[in-house]
Amino acid sequence: MRPGNKNFSELDLQGADFSSLDLSDAVFSNSNLESANFEGAELSNADFEGADLSKAKFRDANLEDASFRHVRAINIDLSQNDLTNVELNHGNFTLGQFEYSELNGKTIFGINLYNANLQNALIGKSMFVNASLVDSNLCEADLRQTTFYKADTLLRRRLLIARAAAESRRGQGHRASGARYVPNKPVRVGIGCSGPVAAGSLA
Template identity: 30%
Template sequence: MRSGLVDLSQADLTGVDLRNLNFNDAWFWRAKLRSAKLQGASFQASRFSFADLKYAGLADASLQGAWFYDAQLQEAVLMEAKLQGAVLEHADLRGAYLAEADLHEAVLKGAQLQGADFVSFPTGERAEPTKRLTVEQLAEAMIDDSTRLPEQLHKALQGAAHQRPGAHAGSTSLADGTRNMVAKQADGLLQEASKEGDKPSEEAN
């Protein structure tokens, strides 16, 4: 066990109920947390790299600065989660629910967001969009037509992707040499939409 820290690395915590508990700076490396109930719990700066969090309930959890490198988060519920500065690099978030979550400065490089929902509840009812999600963050992730994004971000990314050479349908990653160009084009589209009276989602806090 690492000194001064809770170390649950490789533990089988399938379905565990840790709601509203404090696990800041804890280690969950390669832990099995499938279908775990983690709503309202605090995991600030905790490490979940390579952990299995499929179907986990993380609504309203405090996850600032937490590490989810290569974690499995398919269909996890992260609505209203506080993910400021969290590292979701190469995490699998396919089908996850992220509406009303705060993703300010979260790292999404290589994250799989196909089928992820940033705008609605699991029931399909509309919710407030994800907070402080930017084009630059999405430009580094993997998205496709099933990714449910706030309307302005969706339009901006679509327009920019169509303008880049070699664009094609299906799953898209913009994390390459064209990323800066695409981000600039998308930001231009967002500014244009703003002048027409639409408010870009990244300005809504």
């Protein structure tokens, strides 16, 4: 099914089912899409700027070049998606689900990932600027060459604790992060839940 009119902006579409539809180039700006289902949908170049996407489901959707700028997306499900070319700047993704998603090589500004689940996500070579990741789950996430610039204080503290924990396991057969801390300079750290993980940096 390919909807003819793809302008869905400023509409109340709470709970709508868009699963498996071709919605490429669709415009959903400033719409209420709470609990909407987009699983398996074709959403390349779709525009969700300013929309409410709380509890919306996007698993296995094609989101190439889609925009989630300034969205309110509490508890959104973006797991198992390629988000490499998705615009996420200044979005509120509190409690968002990003497990096994790919965000490699991105620069993201002002994103709120409070208590978000990024377990096993691929975030290598990315830069997070003014991001909030307080209480986020980065267990087993790939953070190689990732930079958190002007990261929130609690994230900085958590990364350093994780680094110390990795070093304490050095004599137990675990690979330590090789981290070091220099005030006001990048900090290389390891993050994870129960074992060696990739290194990221703080600036």
